[in-house]
Amino acid sequence: MTKPITEAAITAFFSTIAATIPASLTIADLGCSCGANSLFAVSEIISIMIDLCNAKKHELPEFQVFLNDLPGNDFNTLFSSFLPRFQEKLSEQMKSKYGASAALACFFNGVPGSFYGRLFAQESLHFIHSSYSLHWLSRVPRELEENKGNISMSRSSPPKLPGMVLTLHGRRSDDPSSEEYRGLWELLAIDLNEMVTEGLIEEEKLHSFNVPYYTPSPKEVRQEVEKQGSFSIDCLEMFEVNHDVIETDFDPNVVLEEAVDKIVGCLRAIAEPLLIHHFGEEIINEVFKRFRAKLGNRFSKEKIPLVSIIISLKKIT
Structure with missing residues:
Protein backbone atom coordinates (compact mmCIF):
# COMPACT_ATOMS: atom_id res chain seq x y z
CA MET A 1 0.00 0.00 0.00
CA TYR A 132 5.22 3.03 12.30
CA SER A 133 7.41 5.07 14.63
CA LEU A 134 6.05 8.62 14.81
CA HIS A 135 2.98 7.76 16.88
CA TRP A 136 5.44 7.20 19.76
CA LEU A 137 5.97 10.48 21.56
CA SER A 138 9.27 11.77 22.92
CA ARG A 139 7.83 11.49 26.44
CA VAL A 140 4.56 11.01 28.30
CA PRO A 141 2.66 14.35 28.14
CA ARG A 142 2.52 16.49 31.28
CA GLU A 143 -0.63 17.17 33.31
CA LEU A 144 -1.87 13.58 33.33
CA GLU A 145 -2.76 13.43 37.02
CA GLU A 146 -6.46 13.14 36.09
CA ASN A 147 -5.90 10.20 33.72
CA LYS A 148 -6.20 7.68 36.56
CA GLY A 149 -7.30 4.20 35.54
CA ASN A 150 -6.31 4.80 31.92
CA ILE A 151 -2.97 4.14 30.28
CA SER A 152 -3.58 6.11 27.06
CA MET A 153 -6.16 8.51 25.59
CA SER A 154 -9.74 7.65 26.58
CA ARG A 155 -13.11 9.35 26.89
CA SER A 156 -12.36 10.30 30.49
CA SER A 157 -8.86 11.67 29.77
CA PRO A 158 -8.17 15.36 30.46
CA PRO A 159 -8.60 17.58 27.38
CA LYS A 160 -5.07 19.05 27.46
CA LEU A 161 -3.36 15.98 25.88
CA PRO A 162 -1.32 16.73 22.78
CA GLY A 163 -1.59 18.53 20.14
CA MET A 164 10.53 12.18 3.51
CA VAL A 165 7.88 9.33 3.43
CA LEU A 166 6.45 8.65 6.84
CA THR A 167 3.97 5.94 7.82
CA LEU A 168 2.35 6.00 11.24
CA HIS A 169 -0.70 4.78 13.10
CA GLY A 170 -3.51 7.28 12.86
CA ARG A 171 -7.25 7.73 13.20
CA ARG A 172 -10.01 8.92 10.88
CA SER A 173 -11.93 10.80 13.56
CA ASP A 174 -10.94 14.24 14.82
CA ASP A 175 -11.85 13.03 18.32
CA PRO A 176 -8.60 11.87 20.01
CA SER A 177 -10.53 9.54 22.33
CA SER A 178 -12.46 7.79 19.54
CA GLU A 179 -12.86 4.01 19.55
CA GLU A 180 -10.42 3.47 16.69
CA TYR A 181 -7.71 5.10 18.81
CA ARG A 182 -8.45 3.37 22.11
CA GLY A 183 -8.77 -0.19 20.82
CA LEU A 184 -6.02 -2.45 22.12
CA TRP A 185 -4.70 -0.10 24.80
CA GLU A 186 -8.13 0.10 26.42
CA LEU A 187 -8.27 -3.70 26.68
CA LEU A 188 -4.84 -3.67 28.30
CA ALA A 189 -6.01 -0.98 30.74
CA ILE A 190 -8.99 -3.14 31.70
CA ASP A 191 -6.61 -6.01 32.51
CA LEU A 192 -4.46 -3.79 34.69
CA ASN A 193 -7.49 -2.40 36.54
CA GLU A 194 -8.73 -5.94 37.21
CA MET A 195 -5.34 -6.86 38.63
CA VAL A 196 -5.51 -3.81 40.91
CA THR A 197 -8.86 -4.96 42.34
CA GLU A 198 -7.36 -8.42 42.93
CA GLY A 199 -4.37 -6.95 44.74
CA LEU A 200 -1.86 -8.04 42.09
CA ILE A 201 -0.89 -4.45 41.20
CA GLU A 202 -0.71 -1.39 43.44
CA GLU A 203 -3.39 1.17 42.58
CA GLU A 204 -0.92 4.06 42.70
CA LYS A 205 1.35 2.23 40.27
CA LEU A 206 -1.47 2.05 37.74
CA HIS A 207 -2.49 5.68 38.25
CA SER A 208 1.05 6.81 37.45
CA PHE A 209 1.39 4.69 34.29
CA ASN A 210 0.77 6.26 30.87
CA VAL A 211 1.94 5.14 27.44
CA PRO A 212 3.77 7.77 25.31
CA TYR A 213 1.63 6.92 22.29
CA TYR A 214 -0.63 9.13 20.19
CA THR A 215 -2.37 8.50 16.86
CA PRO A 216 -3.11 11.76 15.02
CA SER A 217 -5.80 12.50 12.47
CA PRO A 218 -4.80 13.60 8.94
CA LYS A 219 -5.90 17.12 9.87
CA GLU A 220 -3.48 17.19 12.82
CA VAL A 221 -0.62 15.86 10.70
CA ARG A 222 -1.21 18.54 8.06
CA GLN A 223 -1.37 21.27 10.71
CA GLU A 224 1.93 20.15 12.27
CA VAL A 225 3.72 20.10 8.91
CA GLU A 226 2.38 23.52 7.97
CA LYS A 227 3.24 24.95 11.39
CA GLN A 228 6.81 23.66 11.21
CA GLY A 229 7.18 25.20 7.76
CA SER A 230 10.21 23.34 6.32
CA PHE A 231 8.31 20.90 4.09
CA SER A 232 5.48 20.87 1.57
CA ILE A 233 3.08 17.93 1.41
CA ASP A 234 3.09 15.94 -1.81
CA CYS A 235 0.75 13.22 -0.60
CA LEU A 236 -1.29 12.58 2.55
CA GLU A 237 -3.42 9.43 2.56
CA MET A 238 -5.07 7.02 4.98
CA PHE A 239 -5.47 3.27 4.65
CA GLU A 240 -6.58 0.33 6.74
CA VAL A 241 -4.95 -3.04 7.33
CA ASN A 242 -7.10 -5.72 8.93
CA HIS A 243 -5.21 -7.75 11.52
CA ASP A 244 -7.04 -10.91 10.46
CA VAL A 245 -5.71 -10.96 6.90
CA ILE A 246 -3.85 -14.27 6.92
CA GLU A 247 -3.43 -16.31 3.76
CA THR A 248 -4.39 -19.82 4.80
CA ASP A 249 -6.71 -22.69 3.89
CA PHE A 250 -7.31 -23.55 7.54
CA ASP A 251 -10.58 -23.58 9.39
CA PRO A 252 -11.92 -20.05 10.23
CA ASN A 253 -11.43 -20.74 13.92
CA VAL A 254 -7.75 -21.43 13.27
CA VAL A 255 -7.49 -18.19 11.30
CA LEU A 256 -9.03 -16.34 14.26
CA GLU A 257 -6.57 -17.90 16.70
CA GLU A 258 -3.59 -17.04 14.49
CA ALA A 259 -4.81 -13.47 14.03
CA VAL A 260 -5.22 -13.01 17.78
CA ASP A 261 -1.77 -14.48 18.43
CA LYS A 262 -0.30 -12.09 15.87
CA ILE A 263 -1.86 -9.03 17.51
CA VAL A 264 -0.84 -10.14 21.01
CA GLY A 265 2.72 -10.72 19.81
CA CYS A 266 2.91 -7.28 18.19
CA LEU A 267 1.56 -5.42 21.22
CA ARG A 268 3.66 -7.46 23.65
CA ALA A 269 6.85 -6.65 21.74
CA ILE A 270 6.05 -2.96 22.18
CA ALA A 271 4.39 -2.81 25.60
CA GLU A 272 6.34 -5.41 27.58
CA PRO A 273 9.46 -3.25 28.20
CA LEU A 274 7.22 -0.38 29.36
CA LEU A 275 5.24 -2.64 31.70
CA ILE A 276 8.34 -4.33 33.14
CA HIS A 277 9.98 -0.97 33.80
CA HIS A 278 6.93 0.32 35.69
CA PHE A 279 5.32 -2.73 37.31
CA GLY A 280 8.06 -5.36 37.37
CA GLU A 281 8.52 -8.56 35.40
CA GLU A 282 6.38 -10.84 37.57
CA ILE A 283 3.03 -9.54 36.22
CA ILE A 284 3.80 -9.79 32.50
CA ASN A 285 2.56 -13.29 31.67
CA GLU A 286 -0.67 -12.77 33.61
CA VAL A 287 -1.33 -9.41 31.91
CA PHE A 288 -1.03 -10.84 28.42
CA LYS A 289 -2.91 -14.04 29.30
CA ARG A 290 -5.89 -11.85 30.25
CA PHE A 291 -5.35 -9.55 27.28
CA ARG A 292 -5.39 -12.48 24.84
CA ALA A 293 -8.66 -13.81 26.27
CA LYS A 294 -10.41 -10.43 25.98
CA LEU A 295 -8.99 -9.80 22.52
CA GLY A 296 -10.11 -13.22 21.26
CA ASN A 297 -13.63 -12.57 22.54
CA ARG A 298 -13.79 -9.17 20.87
CA PHE A 299 -12.13 -10.34 17.68
CA SER A 300 -14.73 -13.09 17.24
CA LYS A 301 -17.42 -10.40 17.07
CA GLU A 302 -15.77 -7.60 15.08
CA LYS A 303 -12.72 -6.73 13.00
CA ILE A 304 -10.09 -4.46 14.45
CA PRO A 305 -8.62 -2.48 11.55
CA LEU A 306 -5.26 -0.79 11.83
CA VAL A 307 -5.76 2.78 10.60
CA SER A 308 -2.57 4.23 9.15
CA ILE A 309 -1.44 7.53 7.66
CA ILE A 310 1.22 7.87 4.99
CA ILE A 311 2.65 11.26 4.14
CA SER A 312 5.17 12.22 1.51
CA LEU A 313 7.04 15.47 2.22
CA LYS A 314 9.32 17.59 0.11
CA LYS A 315 11.76 20.06 1.63
CA ILE A 316 11.00 23.67 0.75
CA THR A 317 14.07 25.25 -0.84
Missing part, protein backbone atom coordinates in the same frame (compact mmCIF):
# COMPACT_ATOMS: atom_id res chain seq x y z
CA THR A 2 2.82 2.43 0.77
CA LYS A 3 5.19 1.35 -2.02
CA PRO A 4 3.56 3.40 -4.85
CA ILE A 5 3.79 6.57 -2.76
CA THR A 6 7.41 5.86 -1.84
CA GLU A 7 8.21 5.16 -5.48
CA ALA A 8 6.53 8.40 -6.59
CA ALA A 9 8.48 10.39 -4.00
CA ILE A 10 11.81 8.89 -5.10
CA THR A 11 10.98 9.39 -8.78
CA ALA A 12 10.13 13.04 -8.12
CA PHE A 13 13.41 13.42 -6.22
CA PHE A 14 15.38 11.91 -9.11
CA SER A 15 13.68 14.21 -11.61
CA THR A 16 15.09 17.22 -9.72
CA ILE A 17 18.67 15.88 -9.78
CA ALA A 18 18.60 13.95 -13.08
CA ALA A 19 21.44 15.93 -14.61
CA THR A 20 23.71 15.72 -11.60
CA ILE A 21 23.07 12.59 -9.55
CA PRO A 22 25.47 12.76 -6.59
CA ALA A 23 28.30 10.26 -6.38
CA SER A 24 26.82 9.18 -3.05
CA LEU A 25 23.16 9.08 -2.01
CA THR A 26 22.29 9.07 1.69
CA ILE A 27 19.19 7.38 3.09
CA ALA A 28 17.94 7.40 6.67
CA ASP A 29 15.40 5.00 8.17
CA LEU A 30 14.02 6.40 11.44
CA GLY A 31 12.85 3.75 13.88
CA CYS A 32 14.42 0.75 12.14
CA SER A 33 13.94 -1.66 15.11
CA CYS A 34 15.71 -5.03 14.99
CA GLY A 35 14.35 -8.04 13.17
CA ALA A 36 13.85 -9.74 9.84
CA ASN A 37 11.89 -6.77 8.45
CA SER A 38 14.24 -4.02 9.71
CA LEU A 39 15.93 -3.68 6.32
CA PHE A 40 12.85 -4.21 4.17
CA ALA A 41 12.11 -0.51 3.59
CA VAL A 42 15.75 0.27 2.81
CA SER A 43 15.80 -2.62 0.33
CA GLU A 44 12.75 -1.24 -1.46
CA ILE A 45 14.20 2.28 -1.58
CA ILE A 46 17.56 1.14 -2.96
CA SER A 47 15.89 -1.11 -5.55
CA ILE A 48 13.76 1.78 -6.80
CA MET A 49 16.81 4.05 -7.03
CA ILE A 50 18.81 1.39 -8.91
CA ASP A 51 15.99 0.89 -11.42
CA LEU A 52 15.69 4.65 -11.98
CA CYS A 53 19.43 4.97 -12.57
CA ASN A 54 19.35 2.05 -14.97
CA ALA A 55 16.37 3.47 -16.89
CA LYS A 56 18.14 6.81 -17.32
CA LYS A 57 21.50 5.14 -18.13
CA HIS A 58 23.15 6.81 -15.14
CA GLU A 59 26.10 5.27 -13.38
CA LEU A 60 25.09 3.82 -10.04
CA PRO A 61 25.96 6.04 -7.06
CA GLU A 62 27.24 4.73 -3.77
CA PHE A 63 24.61 4.38 -1.07
CA GLN A 64 25.13 5.54 2.48
CA VAL A 65 22.41 4.14 4.77
CA PHE A 66 21.74 5.37 8.31
CA LEU A 67 19.69 3.01 10.50
CA ASN A 68 18.24 4.87 13.48
CA ASP A 69 16.50 3.75 16.64
CA LEU A 70 16.73 4.36 20.37
CA PRO A 71 20.01 3.41 22.09
CA GLY A 72 18.38 0.33 23.63
CA ASN A 73 17.74 -1.15 20.17
CA ASP A 74 19.73 -4.33 19.48
CA PHE A 75 22.05 -2.90 16.83
CA ASN A 76 24.54 -5.74 17.45
CA THR A 77 22.06 -8.36 16.28
CA LEU A 78 20.89 -6.14 13.43
CA PHE A 79 24.42 -5.76 12.06
CA SER A 80 25.73 -9.25 12.85
CA SER A 81 22.70 -11.38 11.92
CA PHE A 82 20.43 -9.51 9.53
CA LEU A 83 22.72 -7.16 7.60
CA PRO A 84 25.02 -9.85 6.09
CA ARG A 85 22.01 -11.75 4.69
CA PHE A 86 20.56 -8.53 3.36
CA GLN A 87 23.81 -7.56 1.60
CA GLU A 88 24.10 -11.04 0.09
CA LYS A 89 20.53 -10.88 -1.20
CA LEU A 90 21.09 -7.39 -2.61
CA SER A 91 24.24 -8.59 -4.40
CA GLU A 92 22.33 -11.50 -5.93
CA GLN A 93 19.58 -9.16 -7.15
CA MET A 94 22.17 -6.89 -8.75
CA LYS A 95 23.81 -9.77 -10.60
CA SER A 96 20.50 -11.20 -11.80
CA LYS A 97 19.40 -7.82 -13.13
CA TYR A 98 22.63 -6.39 -14.49
CA GLY A 99 25.01 -9.31 -15.01
CA ALA A 100 27.66 -11.20 -13.07
CA SER A 101 30.06 -8.27 -12.98
CA ALA A 102 27.55 -5.86 -11.44
CA ALA A 103 28.56 -4.48 -8.06
CA LEU A 104 26.88 -2.17 -5.59
CA ALA A 105 28.66 0.01 -3.05
CA CYS A 106 26.35 0.23 -0.03
CA PHE A 107 27.57 1.37 3.40
CA PHE A 108 25.53 0.99 6.59
CA ASN A 109 25.73 2.96 9.82
CA GLY A 110 23.86 2.66 13.11
CA VAL A 111 22.56 5.92 14.56
CA PRO A 112 21.36 5.41 18.15
CA GLY A 113 19.23 8.23 19.52
CA SER A 114 15.77 9.78 19.50
CA PHE A 115 14.62 11.32 16.22
CA TYR A 116 12.96 14.03 18.30
CA GLY A 117 16.45 15.45 18.72
CA ARG A 118 19.24 16.29 16.27
CA LEU A 119 20.76 13.15 14.72
CA PHE A 120 22.46 14.20 11.48
CA ALA A 121 24.71 16.90 10.14
CA GLN A 122 23.05 19.76 8.28
CA GLU A 123 22.08 19.04 4.64
CA SER A 124 23.51 15.52 4.89
CA LEU A 125 20.49 13.41 3.82
CA HIS A 126 18.80 12.86 0.47
CA PHE A 127 15.87 10.64 1.47
CA ILE A 128 14.24 9.93 4.85
CA HIS A 129 11.88 7.08 5.62
CA SER A 130 10.00 6.11 8.76
CA SER A 131 7.46 3.31 9.22
Whole structure:
Protein backbone atom coordinates (compact mmCIF):
# COMPACT_ATOMS: atom_id res chain seq x y z
CA MET A 1 0.00 0.00 0.00
CA THR A 2 2.82 2.43 0.77
CA LYS A 3 5.19 1.35 -2.02
CA PRO A 4 3.56 3.40 -4.85
CA ILE A 5 3.79 6.57 -2.76
CA THR A 6 7.41 5.86 -1.84
CA GLU A 7 8.21 5.16 -5.48
CA ALA A 8 6.53 8.40 -6.59
CA ALA A 9 8.48 10.39 -4.00
CA ILE A 10 11.81 8.89 -5.10
CA THR A 11 10.98 9.39 -8.78
CA ALA A 12 10.13 13.04 -8.12
CA PHE A 13 13.41 13.42 -6.22
CA PHE A 14 15.38 11.91 -9.11
CA SER A 15 13.68 14.21 -11.61
CA THR A 16 15.09 17.22 -9.72
CA ILE A 17 18.67 15.88 -9.78
CA ALA A 18 18.60 13.95 -13.08
CA ALA A 19 21.44 15.93 -14.61
CA THR A 20 23.71 15.72 -11.60
CA ILE A 21 23.07 12.59 -9.55
CA PRO A 22 25.47 12.76 -6.59
CA ALA A 23 28.30 10.26 -6.38
CA SER A 24 26.82 9.18 -3.05
CA LEU A 25 23.16 9.08 -2.01
CA THR A 26 22.29 9.07 1.69
CA ILE A 27 19.19 7.38 3.09
CA ALA A 28 17.94 7.40 6.67
CA ASP A 29 15.40 5.00 8.17
CA LEU A 30 14.02 6.40 11.44
CA GLY A 31 12.85 3.75 13.88
CA CYS A 32 14.42 0.75 12.14
CA SER A 33 13.94 -1.66 15.11
CA CYS A 34 15.71 -5.03 14.99
CA GLY A 35 14.35 -8.04 13.17
CA ALA A 36 13.85 -9.74 9.84
CA ASN A 37 11.89 -6.77 8.45
CA SER A 38 14.24 -4.02 9.71
CA LEU A 39 15.93 -3.68 6.32
CA PHE A 40 12.85 -4.21 4.17
CA ALA A 41 12.11 -0.51 3.59
CA VAL A 42 15.75 0.27 2.81
CA SER A 43 15.80 -2.62 0.33
CA GLU A 44 12.75 -1.24 -1.46
CA ILE A 45 14.20 2.28 -1.58
CA ILE A 46 17.56 1.14 -2.96
CA SER A 47 15.89 -1.11 -5.55
CA ILE A 48 13.76 1.78 -6.80
CA MET A 49 16.81 4.05 -7.03
CA ILE A 50 18.81 1.39 -8.91
CA ASP A 51 15.99 0.89 -11.42
CA LEU A 52 15.69 4.65 -11.98
CA CYS A 53 19.43 4.97 -12.57
CA ASN A 54 19.35 2.05 -14.97
CA ALA A 55 16.37 3.47 -16.89
CA LYS A 56 18.14 6.81 -17.32
CA LYS A 57 21.50 5.14 -18.13
CA HIS A 58 23.15 6.81 -15.14
CA GLU A 59 26.10 5.27 -13.38
CA LEU A 60 25.09 3.82 -10.04
CA PRO A 61 25.96 6.04 -7.06
CA GLU A 62 27.24 4.73 -3.77
CA PHE A 63 24.61 4.38 -1.07
CA GLN A 64 25.13 5.54 2.48
CA VAL A 65 22.41 4.14 4.77
CA PHE A 66 21.74 5.37 8.31
CA LEU A 67 19.69 3.01 10.50
CA ASN A 68 18.24 4.87 13.48
CA ASP A 69 16.50 3.75 16.64
CA LEU A 70 16.73 4.36 20.37
CA PRO A 71 20.01 3.41 22.09
CA GLY A 72 18.38 0.33 23.63
CA ASN A 73 17.74 -1.15 20.17
CA ASP A 74 19.73 -4.33 19.48
CA PHE A 75 22.05 -2.90 16.83
CA ASN A 76 24.54 -5.74 17.45
CA THR A 77 22.06 -8.36 16.28
CA LEU A 78 20.89 -6.14 13.43
CA PHE A 79 24.42 -5.76 12.06
CA SER A 80 25.73 -9.25 12.85
CA SER A 81 22.70 -11.38 11.92
CA PHE A 82 20.43 -9.51 9.53
CA LEU A 83 22.72 -7.16 7.60
CA PRO A 84 25.02 -9.85 6.09
CA ARG A 85 22.01 -11.75 4.69
CA PHE A 86 20.56 -8.53 3.36
CA GLN A 87 23.81 -7.56 1.60
CA GLU A 88 24.10 -11.04 0.09
CA LYS A 89 20.53 -10.88 -1.20
CA LEU A 90 21.09 -7.39 -2.61
CA SER A 91 24.24 -8.59 -4.40
CA GLU A 92 22.33 -11.50 -5.93
CA GLN A 93 19.58 -9.16 -7.15
CA MET A 94 22.17 -6.89 -8.75
CA LYS A 95 23.81 -9.77 -10.60
CA SER A 96 20.50 -11.20 -11.80
CA LYS A 97 19.40 -7.82 -13.13
CA TYR A 98 22.63 -6.39 -14.49
CA GLY A 99 25.01 -9.31 -15.01
CA ALA A 100 27.66 -11.20 -13.07
CA SER A 101 30.06 -8.27 -12.98
CA ALA A 102 27.55 -5.86 -11.44
CA ALA A 103 28.56 -4.48 -8.06
CA LEU A 104 26.88 -2.17 -5.59
CA ALA A 105 28.66 0.01 -3.05
CA CYS A 106 26.35 0.23 -0.03
CA PHE A 107 27.57 1.37 3.40
CA PHE A 108 25.53 0.99 6.59
CA ASN A 109 25.73 2.96 9.82
CA GLY A 110 23.86 2.66 13.11
CA VAL A 111 22.56 5.92 14.56
CA PRO A 112 21.36 5.41 18.15
CA GLY A 113 19.23 8.23 19.52
CA SER A 114 15.77 9.78 19.50
CA PHE A 115 14.62 11.32 16.22
CA TYR A 116 12.96 14.03 18.30
CA GLY A 117 16.45 15.45 18.72
CA ARG A 118 19.24 16.29 16.27
CA LEU A 119 20.76 13.15 14.72
CA PHE A 120 22.46 14.20 11.48
CA ALA A 121 24.71 16.90 10.14
CA GLN A 122 23.05 19.76 8.28
CA GLU A 123 22.08 19.04 4.64
CA SER A 124 23.51 15.52 4.89
CA LEU A 125 20.49 13.41 3.82
CA HIS A 126 18.80 12.86 0.47
CA PHE A 127 15.87 10.64 1.47
CA ILE A 128 14.24 9.93 4.85
CA HIS A 129 11.88 7.08 5.62
CA SER A 130 10.00 6.11 8.76
CA SER A 131 7.46 3.31 9.22
CA TYR A 132 5.22 3.03 12.30
CA SER A 133 7.41 5.07 14.63
CA LEU A 134 6.05 8.62 14.81
CA HIS A 135 2.98 7.76 16.88
CA TRP A 136 5.44 7.20 19.76
CA LEU A 137 5.97 10.48 21.56
CA SER A 138 9.27 11.77 22.92
CA ARG A 139 7.83 11.49 26.44
CA VAL A 140 4.56 11.01 28.30
CA PRO A 141 2.66 14.35 28.14
CA ARG A 142 2.52 16.49 31.28
CA GLU A 143 -0.63 17.17 33.31
CA LEU A 144 -1.87 13.58 33.33
CA GLU A 145 -2.76 13.43 37.02
CA GLU A 146 -6.46 13.14 36.09
CA ASN A 147 -5.90 10.20 33.72
CA LYS A 148 -6.20 7.68 36.56
CA GLY A 149 -7.30 4.20 35.54
CA ASN A 150 -6.31 4.80 31.92
CA ILE A 151 -2.97 4.14 30.28
CA SER A 152 -3.58 6.11 27.06
CA MET A 153 -6.16 8.51 25.59
CA SER A 154 -9.74 7.65 26.58
CA ARG A 155 -13.11 9.35 26.89
CA SER A 156 -12.36 10.30 30.49
CA SER A 157 -8.86 11.67 29.77
CA PRO A 158 -8.17 15.36 30.46
CA PRO A 159 -8.60 17.58 27.38
CA LYS A 160 -5.07 19.05 27.46
CA LEU A 161 -3.36 15.98 25.88
CA PRO A 162 -1.32 16.73 22.78
CA GLY A 163 -1.59 18.53 20.14
CA MET A 164 10.53 12.18 3.51
CA VAL A 165 7.88 9.33 3.43
CA LEU A 166 6.45 8.65 6.84
CA THR A 167 3.97 5.94 7.82
CA LEU A 168 2.35 6.00 11.24
CA HIS A 169 -0.70 4.78 13.10
CA GLY A 170 -3.51 7.28 12.86
CA ARG A 171 -7.25 7.73 13.20
CA ARG A 172 -10.01 8.92 10.88
CA SER A 173 -11.93 10.80 13.56
CA ASP A 174 -10.94 14.24 14.82
CA ASP A 175 -11.85 13.03 18.32
CA PRO A 176 -8.60 11.87 20.01
CA SER A 177 -10.53 9.54 22.33
CA SER A 178 -12.46 7.79 19.54
CA GLU A 179 -12.86 4.01 19.55
CA GLU A 180 -10.42 3.47 16.69
CA TYR A 181 -7.71 5.10 18.81
CA ARG A 182 -8.45 3.37 22.11
CA GLY A 183 -8.77 -0.19 20.82
CA LEU A 184 -6.02 -2.45 22.12
CA TRP A 185 -4.70 -0.10 24.80
CA GLU A 186 -8.13 0.10 26.42
CA LEU A 187 -8.27 -3.70 26.68
CA LEU A 188 -4.84 -3.67 28.30
CA ALA A 189 -6.01 -0.98 30.74
CA ILE A 190 -8.99 -3.14 31.70
CA ASP A 191 -6.61 -6.01 32.51
CA LEU A 192 -4.46 -3.79 34.69
CA ASN A 193 -7.49 -2.40 36.54
CA GLU A 194 -8.73 -5.94 37.21
CA MET A 195 -5.34 -6.86 38.63
CA VAL A 196 -5.51 -3.81 40.91
CA THR A 197 -8.86 -4.96 42.34
CA GLU A 198 -7.36 -8.42 42.93
CA GLY A 199 -4.37 -6.95 44.74
CA LEU A 200 -1.86 -8.04 42.09
CA ILE A 201 -0.89 -4.45 41.20
CA GLU A 202 -0.71 -1.39 43.44
CA GLU A 203 -3.39 1.17 42.58
CA GLU A 204 -0.92 4.06 42.70
CA LYS A 205 1.35 2.23 40.27
CA LEU A 206 -1.47 2.05 37.74
CA HIS A 207 -2.49 5.68 38.25
CA SER A 208 1.05 6.81 37.45
CA PHE A 209 1.39 4.69 34.29
CA ASN A 210 0.77 6.26 30.87
CA VAL A 211 1.94 5.14 27.44
CA PRO A 212 3.77 7.77 25.31
CA TYR A 213 1.63 6.92 22.29
CA TYR A 214 -0.63 9.13 20.19
CA THR A 215 -2.37 8.50 16.86
CA PRO A 216 -3.11 11.76 15.02
CA SER A 217 -5.80 12.50 12.47
CA PRO A 218 -4.80 13.60 8.94
CA LYS A 219 -5.90 17.12 9.87
CA GLU A 220 -3.48 17.19 12.82
CA VAL A 221 -0.62 15.86 10.70
CA ARG A 222 -1.21 18.54 8.06
CA GLN A 223 -1.37 21.27 10.71
CA GLU A 224 1.93 20.15 12.27
CA VAL A 225 3.72 20.10 8.91
CA GLU A 226 2.38 23.52 7.97
CA LYS A 227 3.24 24.95 11.39
CA GLN A 228 6.81 23.66 11.21
CA GLY A 229 7.18 25.20 7.76
CA SER A 230 10.21 23.34 6.32
CA PHE A 231 8.31 20.90 4.09
CA SER A 232 5.48 20.87 1.57
CA ILE A 233 3.08 17.93 1.41
CA ASP A 234 3.09 15.94 -1.81
CA CYS A 235 0.75 13.22 -0.60
CA LEU A 236 -1.29 12.58 2.55
CA GLU A 237 -3.42 9.43 2.56
CA MET A 238 -5.07 7.02 4.98
CA PHE A 239 -5.47 3.27 4.65
CA GLU A 240 -6.58 0.33 6.74
CA VAL A 241 -4.95 -3.04 7.33
CA ASN A 242 -7.10 -5.72 8.93
CA HIS A 243 -5.21 -7.75 11.52
CA ASP A 244 -7.04 -10.91 10.46
CA VAL A 245 -5.71 -10.96 6.90
CA ILE A 246 -3.85 -14.27 6.92
CA GLU A 247 -3.43 -16.31 3.76
CA THR A 248 -4.39 -19.82 4.80
CA ASP A 249 -6.71 -22.69 3.89
CA PHE A 250 -7.31 -23.55 7.54
CA ASP A 251 -10.58 -23.58 9.39
CA PRO A 252 -11.92 -20.05 10.23
CA ASN A 253 -11.43 -20.74 13.92
CA VAL A 254 -7.75 -21.43 13.27
CA VAL A 255 -7.49 -18.19 11.30
CA LEU A 256 -9.03 -16.34 14.26
CA GLU A 257 -6.57 -17.90 16.70
CA GLU A 258 -3.59 -17.04 14.49
CA ALA A 259 -4.81 -13.47 14.03
CA VAL A 260 -5.22 -13.01 17.78
CA ASP A 261 -1.77 -14.48 18.43
CA LYS A 262 -0.30 -12.09 15.87
CA ILE A 263 -1.86 -9.03 17.51
CA VAL A 264 -0.84 -10.14 21.01
CA GLY A 265 2.72 -10.72 19.81
CA CYS A 266 2.91 -7.28 18.19
CA LEU A 267 1.56 -5.42 21.22
CA ARG A 268 3.66 -7.46 23.65
CA ALA A 269 6.85 -6.65 21.74
CA ILE A 270 6.05 -2.96 22.18
CA ALA A 271 4.39 -2.81 25.60
CA GLU A 272 6.34 -5.41 27.58
CA PRO A 273 9.46 -3.25 28.20
CA LEU A 274 7.22 -0.38 29.36
CA LEU A 275 5.24 -2.64 31.70
CA ILE A 276 8.34 -4.33 33.14
CA HIS A 277 9.98 -0.97 33.80
CA HIS A 278 6.93 0.32 35.69
CA PHE A 279 5.32 -2.73 37.31
CA GLY A 280 8.06 -5.36 37.37
CA GLU A 281 8.52 -8.56 35.40
CA GLU A 282 6.38 -10.84 37.57
CA ILE A 283 3.03 -9.54 36.22
CA ILE A 284 3.80 -9.79 32.50
CA ASN A 285 2.56 -13.29 31.67
CA GLU A 286 -0.67 -12.77 33.61
CA VAL A 287 -1.33 -9.41 31.91
CA PHE A 288 -1.03 -10.84 28.42
CA LYS A 289 -2.91 -14.04 29.30
CA ARG A 290 -5.89 -11.85 30.25
CA PHE A 291 -5.35 -9.55 27.28
CA ARG A 292 -5.39 -12.48 24.84
CA ALA A 293 -8.66 -13.81 26.27
CA LYS A 294 -10.41 -10.43 25.98
CA LEU A 295 -8.99 -9.80 22.52
CA GLY A 296 -10.11 -13.22 21.26
CA ASN A 297 -13.63 -12.57 22.54
CA ARG A 298 -13.79 -9.17 20.87
CA PHE A 299 -12.13 -10.34 17.68
CA SER A 300 -14.73 -13.09 17.24
CA LYS A 301 -17.42 -10.40 17.07
CA GLU A 302 -15.77 -7.60 15.08
CA LYS A 303 -12.72 -6.73 13.00
CA ILE A 304 -10.09 -4.46 14.45
CA PRO A 305 -8.62 -2.48 11.55
CA LEU A 306 -5.26 -0.79 11.83
CA VAL A 307 -5.76 2.78 10.60
CA SER A 308 -2.57 4.23 9.15
CA ILE A 309 -1.44 7.53 7.66
CA ILE A 310 1.22 7.87 4.99
CA ILE A 311 2.65 11.26 4.14
CA SER A 312 5.17 12.22 1.51
CA LEU A 313 7.04 15.47 2.22
CA LYS A 314 9.32 17.59 0.11
CA LYS A 315 11.76 20.06 1.63
CA ILE A 316 11.00 23.67 0.75
CA THR A 317 14.07 25.25 -0.84
